[in-house]
Amino acid sequence: MGKAKIDHYFQEIQQRNENLFVPYIVAGDGGLETLNDRIQFLEESGAAAIELGIPFSDPVADGPTIQEASIRALEHGTNLRKVLDTIAPKKDMRQVPIILMTYINPIFAYGVEQFAADCKQVGVDGIIVPDIPMEEEELIAPSLAANDIAYIRLAALTSTEDRLKKIAAQSEGFLYAVSVTGTTGERANHDARVSDYLQTLKEYSNVPVLAGFGVSNATQARELSSHGDGVIVGSKIVQLFHEEKATEVRTLIQESLPKKQRLTN
Numbered sequence: 001m002g003k004a005k006i007d008h009y010f011q012e013i014q015q016r017n018e019n020l021f022v023p024y025i026v027a028g029d030g031g032l033e034t035l036n037d038r039i040q041f042l043e044e045s046g047a048a049a050i051e052l053g054i055p056f057s058d059p060v061a062d063g064p065t066i067q068e069a070s071i072r073a074l075e076h077g078t079n080l081r082k083v084l085d086t087i088a089p090k091k092d093m094r095q096v097p098i099i100l101m102t103y104i105n106p107i108f109a110y111g112v113e114q115f116a117a118d119c120k121q122v123g124v125d126g127i128i129v130p131d132i133p134m135e136e137e138e139l140i141a142p143s144l145a146a147n148d149i150a151y152i153r154l155a156a157l158t159s160t161e162d163r164l165k166k167i168a169a170q171s172e173g174f175l176y177a178v179s180v181t182g183t184t185g186e187r188a189n190h191d192a193r194v195s196d197y198l199q200t201l202k203e204y205s206n207v208p209v210l211a212g213f214g215v216s217n218a219t220q221a222r223e224l225s226s227h228g229d230g231v232i233v234g235s236k237i238v239q240l241f242h243e244e245k246a247t248e249v250r251t252l253i254q255e256s257l258p259k260k261q262r263l264t265n
């Protein structure tokens with residue numbers, strides 16, 4: 001799909017006044033043999049894109065549910081190279097973008113330039129690296145740009161307005177608005193500041209603004225989407241797949257979208 005196409009893809013959904021629902025799953029949780037089937041299932045359930053988490057031994061941004069899923073995936077022998085090899089054969093069958101979420105250490109171990117080239121080869125459309133601050137993104141951003149892969153930035157609820165402006169100005173694909181302070185995981189509610197924060201990001205950003213971290217039900221997803229352009233849901237979906245409740249995953253995605261949009265998916 002490429003960076004230019006992913007930008008166009010998301011903006012086209014945004015222009016139709018439709019919400020973006022991006023599910024997150026840990027690649028290899030349940031075994032790599034399930035990965036392509038889960039991607040297809042999520043696409044058919046109405047996902048606008050799919051975020052694949054690469055399991056890592058020191059996941060600083062992840063809460064307990066995703067940490068436990070990463071441990072299970074690592075016990076299955078999952079690593080970055082195996083994930084890329086697994087999704088490669090289905091490259092031309094996928095209709096929605098694939099976004100990888102990984103930490104910088106696995107990328108360094110792989111080799112930054114080789115990683116970017118291989119991601120392009122297997123059909124990865126965007127990359128999220130939560131442990132690289134804006135000041136150090138030159139470690140990876142040029143290699144991604146050279147391979148036409150979107151580098152998706154994260155904005156923090158605690159960032160200054162000036163910093164949010166800079167992050168929003170550089171964003172590609174979509175802007176990942178972290179809507180809690182702390183790690184991933186389900187939350188009963190969100191800080192009252194979140195609605196203003198999302199609306200501020202929308203003013204600064206030329207790409208859709210998606211709220212992530214702590215979104216655990218359809219009501220929260222619709223509420224946050226009303227202030228931004230959609231949501232990313234991880235821990236809840238990871239847990240439902242682990243409990244073999246795929247039907248509930250589909251229901252969560254569908255109920256998170258406005259009625260009008262559900263009818264068209």
